[in-house]
Amino acid sequence: MACPVLTRTVARVSGAAAVCGVCMCVVEHERLGIGDGAVQSSQVPGRRPILRTASGHRMGRVRLSSRSLSGCFFEPVVQSDSSWQDQSMRPHSVSLDKIAFDDWQAIHSWARLPEACRFQPWGPNNEDQTRDFVKVAVEAWSSTPQQRFAHVARLGDDVVGVGELHVRSHTQRQGEISYIVHPRVWGQGIGTGIGRRLLSRGFVQLGLHRIFATCDPRNLGSARVLAKLGMTYEGRLRHTAWIRDGWRDSLTFSILEEEWRAEDSE
Numbered sequence: 061m062a063c064p065v066l067t068r069t070v071a072r073v074s075g076a077a078a079v080c081g082v083c084m085c086v087v088e089h090e091r092l093g094i095g096d097g098a099v100q101s102s103q104v105p106g107r108r109p110i111l112r113t114a115s116g117h118r119m120g121r122v123r124l125s126s127r128s129l130s131g132c133f134f135e136p137v138v139q140s141d142s143s144w145q146d147q148s149m150r151p152h153s154v155s156l157d158k159i160a161f162d163d164w165q166a167i168h169s170w171a172r173l174p175e176a177c178r179f180q181p182w183g184p185n186n187e188d189q190t191r192d193f194v195k196v197a198v199e200a201w202s203s204t205p206q207q208r209f210a211h212v213a214r215l216g217d218d219v220v221g222v223g224e225l226h227v228r229s230h231t232q233r234q235g236e237i238s239y240i241v242h243p244r245v246w247g248q249g250i251g252t253g254i255g256r257r258l259l260s261r262g263f264v265q266l267g268l269h270r271i272f273a274t275c276d277p278r279n280l281g282s283a284r285v286l287a288k289l290g291m292t293y294e295g296r297l298r299h300t301a302w303i304r305d306g307w308r309d310s311l312t313f314s315i316l317e318e319e320w321r322a323e324d325s326e
Contacts, residue, residue, distance in 0.1 A: 154253030156211040156223055156261075158201060163212050164194040166219035170242045179276035179308060181301045197224070205230060209261070213239070213254045220245045223254040225262050225271075233269035235262045246281075255289045260324075263317050272314035274300070286313040290323040 168190040170176045177183030185193070197210035206227070213221035223239040237258040241250045262268045273291065275282035291313035299307040
Protein backbone atom coordinates (compact mmCIF):
# COMPACT_ATOMS: atom_id res chain seq x y z
CA MET A 61 0.00 0.00 0.00
CA ALA A 62 1.40 3.41 -0.96
CA CYS A 63 1.24 6.31 1.46
CA PRO A 64 -0.97 9.10 0.02
CA VAL A 65 1.51 11.67 1.32
CA LEU A 66 4.74 9.96 0.30
CA THR A 67 3.74 8.05 -2.82
CA ARG A 68 6.11 6.01 -4.93
CA THR A 69 8.50 5.36 -2.08
CA VAL A 70 11.36 2.93 -2.48
CA ALA A 71 9.84 -0.39 -3.55
CA ARG A 72 9.98 -3.41 -1.30
CA VAL A 73 13.32 -5.20 -1.13
CA SER A 74 12.99 -7.10 2.09
CA GLY A 75 9.22 -6.65 2.38
CA ALA A 76 9.68 -4.48 5.46
CA ALA A 77 6.87 -2.10 6.37
CA ALA A 78 6.83 1.08 8.41
CA VAL A 79 4.15 3.43 9.68
CA CYS A 80 4.10 6.71 7.80
CA GLY A 81 4.94 9.49 10.25
CA VAL A 82 2.68 11.95 8.46
CA CYS A 83 -0.61 10.15 7.94
CA MET A 84 -0.12 6.95 10.00
CA CYS A 85 -0.83 4.64 7.07
CA VAL A 86 1.40 1.68 6.33
CA VAL A 87 4.01 2.17 3.62
CA GLU A 88 6.64 -0.15 2.29
CA HIS A 89 10.26 0.92 2.17
CA GLU A 90 13.70 -0.43 1.54
CA ARG A 91 15.42 -1.47 4.77
CA LEU A 92 18.81 0.24 4.87
CA GLY A 93 20.20 -1.20 8.06
CA ILE A 94 17.92 0.76 10.35
CA GLY A 95 14.93 -0.19 12.46
CA ASP A 96 11.31 0.53 11.63
CA GLY A 97 10.14 4.00 12.58
CA ALA A 98 8.06 6.98 11.60
CA VAL A 99 8.70 7.94 8.01
CA GLN A 100 8.67 11.36 6.38
CA SER A 101 10.49 13.40 3.77
CA SER A 102 12.53 16.54 3.36
CA GLN A 103 13.49 18.36 0.19
CA VAL A 104 16.19 20.58 -1.24
CA PRO A 105 15.04 22.93 -4.04
CA GLY A 106 15.41 21.25 -7.41
CA ARG A 107 15.84 17.78 -5.94
CA ARG A 108 13.40 15.06 -5.00
CA PRO A 109 12.44 14.75 -1.31
CA ILE A 110 14.47 12.54 1.01
CA LEU A 111 12.62 9.83 2.91
CA ARG A 112 13.66 9.87 6.58
CA THR A 113 12.86 8.14 9.81
CA ALA A 114 11.88 10.24 12.83
CA SER A 115 15.46 9.90 14.10
CA GLY A 116 16.76 11.55 10.94
CA HIS A 117 18.21 8.58 9.06
CA ARG A 118 17.96 8.99 5.31
CA MET A 119 16.23 6.21 3.42
CA GLY A 120 16.43 7.46 -0.18
CA ARG A 121 14.66 10.02 -2.33
CA VAL A 122 10.94 9.85 -3.06
CA ARG A 123 8.24 11.62 -5.03
CA LEU A 124 5.54 13.69 -3.40
CA SER A 125 1.87 12.90 -3.80
CA SER A 126 -0.04 14.58 -6.62
CA ARG A 127 -2.70 16.04 -4.31
CA SER A 128 -2.81 18.60 -1.54
CA LEU A 129 -5.69 19.39 0.74
CA SER A 130 -6.75 22.19 3.00
CA GLY A 131 -5.02 24.55 5.36
CA CYS A 132 -5.41 27.24 7.94
CA PHE A 133 -4.60 30.67 9.32
CA PHE A 134 -2.42 30.15 12.38
CA GLU A 135 -0.60 27.01 11.33
CA PRO A 136 1.24 26.00 8.16
CA VAL A 137 -1.09 25.79 5.20
CA VAL A 138 -1.00 25.15 1.52
CA GLN A 139 -4.28 24.17 -0.08
CA SER A 140 -5.20 23.35 -3.62
CA ASP A 141 -8.23 22.07 -5.45
CA SER A 142 -6.00 21.21 -8.40
CA SER A 143 -3.03 18.88 -8.83
CA TRP A 144 0.19 19.54 -6.98
CA GLN A 145 2.44 21.32 -9.51
CA ASP A 146 6.10 20.90 -8.50
CA GLN A 147 7.22 22.27 -11.87
CA SER A 148 5.32 25.54 -11.45
CA MET A 149 6.51 26.34 -7.93
CA ARG A 150 8.45 29.58 -7.64
CA PRO A 151 8.95 30.06 -3.87
CA HIS A 152 11.85 32.47 -4.55
CA SER A 153 9.34 34.98 -5.96
CA VAL A 154 7.60 35.40 -2.59
CA SER A 155 8.65 38.34 -0.42
CA LEU A 156 7.80 38.97 3.24
CA ASP A 157 7.01 42.44 4.53
CA LYS A 158 6.24 43.59 8.06
CA ILE A 159 2.47 43.53 8.48
CA ALA A 160 0.71 46.92 8.47
CA PHE A 161 -2.83 47.83 9.46
CA ASP A 162 -3.62 48.81 5.86
CA ASP A 163 -3.18 45.14 4.93
CA TRP A 164 -6.36 44.11 6.71
CA GLN A 165 -8.59 44.23 3.63
CA ALA A 166 -6.29 41.97 1.63
CA ILE A 167 -6.10 39.57 4.57
CA HIS A 168 -9.87 39.63 4.98
CA SER A 169 -10.29 38.52 1.36
CA TRP A 170 -9.37 35.00 2.53
CA ALA A 171 -10.05 35.20 6.28
CA ARG A 172 -13.77 35.41 5.44
CA LEU A 173 -13.68 32.18 3.40
CA PRO A 174 -14.82 28.89 5.01
CA GLU A 175 -12.23 26.87 3.09
CA ALA A 176 -9.41 29.00 4.49
CA CYS A 177 -10.27 28.15 8.11
CA ARG A 178 -11.47 24.58 7.63
CA PHE A 179 -9.20 23.15 10.34
CA GLN A 180 -9.09 26.16 12.66
CA PRO A 181 -10.99 27.23 15.81
CA TRP A 182 -11.52 30.71 14.29
CA GLY A 183 -13.52 32.02 11.35
CA PRO A 184 -14.87 32.60 8.93
CA ASN A 185 -14.07 36.13 10.07
CA ASN A 186 -16.20 39.22 9.85
CA GLU A 187 -14.42 42.52 9.12
CA ASP A 188 -14.10 43.50 12.77
CA GLN A 189 -12.43 40.21 13.63
CA THR A 190 -9.89 40.57 10.83
CA ARG A 191 -9.15 44.18 11.79
CA ASP A 192 -8.62 43.09 15.41
CA PHE A 193 -6.24 40.33 14.30
CA VAL A 194 -4.18 42.72 12.18
CA LYS A 195 -4.15 45.40 14.91
CA VAL A 196 -2.76 42.98 17.49
CA ALA A 197 -0.22 41.59 15.00
CA VAL A 198 1.01 45.10 14.19
CA GLU A 199 1.26 46.07 17.86
CA ALA A 200 3.32 42.94 18.58
CA TRP A 201 6.22 44.46 16.64
CA SER A 202 6.57 47.06 19.41
CA SER A 203 6.58 44.57 22.29
CA THR A 204 9.69 44.18 24.44
CA PRO A 205 11.01 41.56 24.25
CA GLN A 206 9.39 40.89 20.90
CA GLN A 207 7.95 37.40 20.57
CA ARG A 208 5.63 37.64 17.57
CA PHE A 209 6.85 38.58 14.08
CA ALA A 210 3.94 38.80 11.63
CA HIS A 211 4.46 39.37 7.91
CA VAL A 212 2.40 39.62 4.77
CA ALA A 213 3.56 37.55 1.81
CA ARG A 214 3.62 39.25 -1.57
CA LEU A 215 3.89 38.25 -5.19
CA GLY A 216 4.93 41.57 -6.63
CA ASP A 217 2.59 44.06 -4.98
CA ASP A 218 -0.18 41.51 -4.42
CA VAL A 219 -0.70 40.26 -0.84
CA VAL A 220 -1.25 36.50 -1.13
CA GLY A 221 -0.67 35.25 2.41
CA VAL A 222 0.46 35.81 5.97
CA GLY A 223 3.45 34.25 7.72
CA GLU A 224 4.30 34.45 11.41
CA LEU A 225 7.30 33.55 13.50
CA HIS A 226 6.68 33.21 17.24
CA VAL A 227 9.53 33.05 19.73
CA ARG A 228 8.23 30.61 22.32
CA SER A 229 11.32 30.86 24.53
CA HIS A 230 14.19 33.34 24.20
CA THR A 231 16.17 31.48 26.87
CA GLN A 232 15.79 28.07 25.22
CA ARG A 233 15.87 29.57 21.68
CA GLN A 234 12.61 27.90 20.65
CA GLY A 235 10.32 29.20 17.93
CA GLU A 236 7.20 28.32 15.95
CA ILE A 237 6.19 29.18 12.38
CA SER A 238 2.67 29.50 10.97
CA TYR A 239 1.17 30.79 7.75
CA ILE A 240 -1.83 30.93 5.44
CA VAL A 241 -2.05 31.21 1.67
CA HIS A 242 -4.91 32.78 -0.28
CA PRO A 243 -7.00 29.98 -1.89
CA ARG A 244 -6.64 31.48 -5.34
CA VAL A 245 -2.90 30.75 -5.32
CA TRP A 246 -2.94 27.30 -3.72
CA GLY A 247 -0.61 24.78 -5.33
CA GLN A 248 1.92 27.38 -6.54
CA GLY A 249 4.60 26.92 -3.88
CA ILE A 250 3.67 30.07 -1.95
CA GLY A 251 3.51 28.29 1.42
CA THR A 252 6.91 26.69 0.83
CA GLY A 253 8.40 30.07 0.01
CA ILE A 254 6.91 31.66 3.13
CA GLY A 255 8.13 28.79 5.28
CA ARG A 256 11.69 28.99 3.98
CA ARG A 257 11.88 32.70 4.66
CA LEU A 258 10.47 32.33 8.17
CA LEU A 259 12.99 29.59 8.98
CA SER A 260 15.85 31.73 7.66
CA ARG A 261 14.80 34.69 9.79
CA GLY A 262 14.40 32.50 12.85
CA PHE A 263 17.79 30.83 12.59
CA VAL A 264 19.87 33.65 11.08
CA GLN A 265 18.37 36.84 12.50
CA LEU A 266 17.03 35.59 15.84
CA GLY A 267 19.56 32.84 16.52
CA LEU A 268 16.95 30.19 17.37
CA HIS A 269 18.00 26.59 17.94
CA ARG A 270 14.73 24.76 17.19
CA ILE A 271 11.67 25.81 15.22
CA PHE A 272 8.47 23.77 15.14
CA ALA A 273 5.10 23.83 13.42
CA THR A 274 1.81 21.95 13.76
CA CYS A 275 -0.99 20.92 11.43
CA ASP A 276 -4.27 19.01 11.48
CA PRO A 277 -3.70 15.31 10.61
CA ARG A 278 -6.25 15.64 7.79
CA ASN A 279 -4.32 18.51 6.27
CA LEU A 280 -2.10 16.54 3.91
CA GLY A 281 -1.06 19.63 1.93
CA SER A 282 0.27 21.27 5.10
CA ALA A 283 2.13 18.12 6.15
CA ARG A 284 3.76 17.94 2.72
CA VAL A 285 5.03 21.50 2.95
CA LEU A 286 6.52 20.95 6.40
CA ALA A 287 8.33 17.87 5.12
CA LYS A 288 9.60 19.83 2.11
CA LEU A 289 11.02 22.41 4.50
CA GLY A 290 13.19 19.64 5.97
CA MET A 291 11.23 19.43 9.21
CA THR A 292 11.09 16.14 11.11
CA TYR A 293 7.79 14.62 12.24
CA GLU A 294 7.84 14.37 16.04
CA GLY A 295 4.43 13.04 16.99
CA ARG A 296 0.70 13.51 17.28
CA LEU A 297 -0.81 15.63 20.05
CA ARG A 298 -4.40 14.73 20.90
CA HIS A 299 -7.31 17.17 21.21
CA THR A 300 -5.31 20.39 20.95
CA ALA A 301 -8.15 22.56 19.60
CA TRP A 302 -11.93 22.60 19.44
CA ILE A 303 -13.16 23.34 15.92
CA ARG A 304 -16.52 23.21 14.17
CA ASP A 305 -16.62 19.43 13.82
CA GLY A 306 -15.23 18.63 17.28
CA TRP A 307 -11.81 18.19 18.87
CA ARG A 308 -8.87 18.07 16.50
CA ASP A 309 -5.43 16.58 16.95
CA SER A 310 -2.17 18.21 15.84
CA LEU A 311 0.86 16.74 14.11
CA THR A 312 4.11 18.31 15.28
CA PHE A 313 7.14 18.87 13.04
CA SER A 314 10.42 20.58 13.88
CA ILE A 315 13.86 21.42 12.53
CA LEU A 316 17.09 22.20 14.41
CA GLU A 317 19.53 24.91 13.39
CA GLU A 318 22.24 22.43 12.33
CA GLU A 319 19.71 20.51 10.22
CA TRP A 320 18.52 23.72 8.58
CA ARG A 321 22.08 24.80 7.80
CA ALA A 322 22.84 21.40 6.29
CA GLU A 323 19.69 21.53 4.13
CA ASP A 324 20.40 25.14 3.16
CA SER A 325 23.97 24.36 2.08
CA GLU A 326 23.01 21.46 -0.25
